[in-house]
Amino acid sequence: MKNPGVAAVLSFFFAGLGQIYNGQIGKGIGFIIAYFISVFLIFVLIGFITTPILWIWGMVDAYKTAEKLNQEQSRSLG
Known part of the structure; x- marks a missing residue:
C-alpha cells in the first residue's frame, strides 16, 4: 500500500519524487526533467x-495515483 500523503509531500519537496515513490520511475524522471526545464525558463519569464x-x-x-494504486490493490486482495 502507498501512502498518498507521503507521495504528495515527497513531490512537495522535489518534483517527481512522489511518482517515483509510487513506482512510476519514468513518469517521475519526466517530472524532474520538465521541472528543471521550467526553472530555466524563469529567465524568459514563462x-x-x-x-x-x-x-x-x-x-x-x-x-491521486497513490490512491488509485491502493484501490486497485484492495480489489485484487478482496
Missing part, C-alpha cells in the same frame, strides 16, 4: 507560470 503549475500538478498527481 517559467514563472509553468514552474508552479508543474509543482502543484506533480503533488496532485502523486496523491
Whole structure:
C-alpha cells in the first residue's frame, strides 16, 4: 500500500519524487526533467507560470495515483 500523503509531500519537496515513490520511475524522471526545464525558463519569464503549475500538478498527481494504486490493490486482495 502507498501512502498518498507521503507521495504528495515527497513531490512537495522535489518534483517527481512522489511518482517515483509510487513506482512510476519514468513518469517521475519526466517530472524532474520538465521541472528543471521550467526553472530555466524563469529567465524568459514563462517559467514563472509553468514552474508552479508543474509543482502543484506533480503533488496532485502523486496523491491521486497513490490512491488509485491502493484501490486497485484492495480489489485484487478482496
